[in-house]
Amino acid sequence: MTLALVTGASRGLGRDMALALAGAGTDVVLSYLGNRDKADAVVAEIRAMGRQAAALQLDVTDSAGYDSFIATLGAVIAGLGADRLDYLVNNAGVGINVPFAETTEAQFDQMVATHLRPAFVLTQKLLPLLRDGGGVVNISTGLARFALPGYAAYAAVKGGVEVLTRYQAKELGARGIRVNAVAPGAIETDFGGGAVRDNAQINAFIAGQTALGRAGRPDDIGSVVAFLCSEGAKWVNGQRIEVSGGMFL
Secondary structure, three states: OOEEEEOOOOOHHHHHHHHHHHHOOOEEEEEEOOOHHHHHHHHHHHHHOOOOEEEEEOOOOOHHHHHHHHHHHHHHHHHOOOOOEEEEEEOOOOOOOOOHHHOOHHHHHHHHHHHHHHHHHHHHHHHHHEEEEEEEEEEOOHHHOOOOOOOHHHHHHHHHHHHHHHHHHHHHHHHOOEEEEEEEOOEOOOHHHHHHHHOHHHHHHHHHOEOOOOOEOHHHOHHHHHHHOOHHHOOOOOOEEEEOOOEOO
16 A cells, blocks of 8 residues: 655645545545544545545644654554555645735744744654655745745745755655655635635736646646656656746746
8 A cells, every 4th residue: 555644635735635646546644734524524535536544633833743643643554554654745834925024023933834844844753654765745836936026935935845855855865765846836726815716817817927828726736746656756856846837937
């Protein structure tokens, strides 16, 4: 069996990643922040596909709770009939849209605690559970390449995730662990209050700046993550893969 942990997978991009992994034959443990019902619904969808799944609560900003989470995760992995994780997908996150000059230190710290610290500390703590020859996928953003006003804190932290990805790939290569970053463009989800999905003007602007002529959809991303968590990507390592339809080329 092949087993992946996807953080923040009760909705949005994380949900699609979990379903895409299951569709590719991978069993999935997913984490959720607070909505157990939505997480259980994703678990039910995965089980209906013939794969095993489980959901665990995790606040990625609370690093003090990582050890307890990992202990529970170990028991869940054993209950699924495995002894290791094959893949880790660091997806959980939130965004803010605040002008640089108005961004507070607390808001910046929230971005670090939500995106960069988990990619570093949680991954580090999960290494004993990650099999040699496995893989890590860190979720970044297209905003780390192009700039839109209001996303300085979010994008700067995701830029840090991309640098971290290369260092992880370099240092974990001795164990055969591949580490890559996936950078979505603007996607029609509830991220950022659902602006891309629900605001026709914003959606049209994104479509007009994208070579393929539309904003992204959640199912544009999950298949790429599933590919990276497969033997087909065994020689892809230390890469930033933007999945944006050709935004701002």
